[in-house]
Amino acid sequence: MPHGPAIVPAVFVGMGIAGILGLLLALFIAAVFLWMAAKLIGVENASVGKAMIAIVGGGILATVVGGVVGAILDPFGPLAAFITNLWVIKAVFDTDWIRAFLAWLLSAVIAALVVIILVLFGVLTLGAL
Numbered sequence: 001m002p003h004g005p006a007i008v009p010a011v012f013v014g015m016g017i018a019g020i021l022g023l024l025l026a027l028f029i030a031a032v033f034l035w036m037a038a039k040l041i042g043v044e045n046a047s048v049g050k051a052m053i054a055i056v057g058g059g060i061l062a063t064v065v066g067g068v069v070g071a072i073l074d075p076f077g078p079l080a081a082f083i084t085n086l087w088v089i090k091a092v093f094d095t096d097w098i099r100a101f102l103a104w105l106l107s108a109v110i111a112a113l114v115v116i117i118l119v120l121f122g123v124l125t126l127g128a129l
Helices: 004-041 048-072 074-093 097-120
Strands: none
16 A cells, blocks of 8 residues: 555645646636626627637637737736737627627626625635635
């Protein structure tokens, strides 16, 4: 029966798997909020799959663009990342800039409301965030 150093790698593998599963769950939940927001503002072809693409693609592309722009023009990096994220939402849902912005904003409001409701019911504490 292994003990000592042989157990340590298994713990790290388990932590890595838990981290990956947590990330995938968080991406799925964010996609559901974006999908709900898109449906509420009238984006016709919104789906959870498209929302997942927008969340992952927008996050990756916004990070790259924000990093490059921030390296060249420091104060404009976050703005470039934000505009890139909106562009991805616009492109994935095939909608206009206003609806993309409203979907992004409303998804944040929905997420905040869900957190507040979970806190009120005692399922979640704000300290855990």
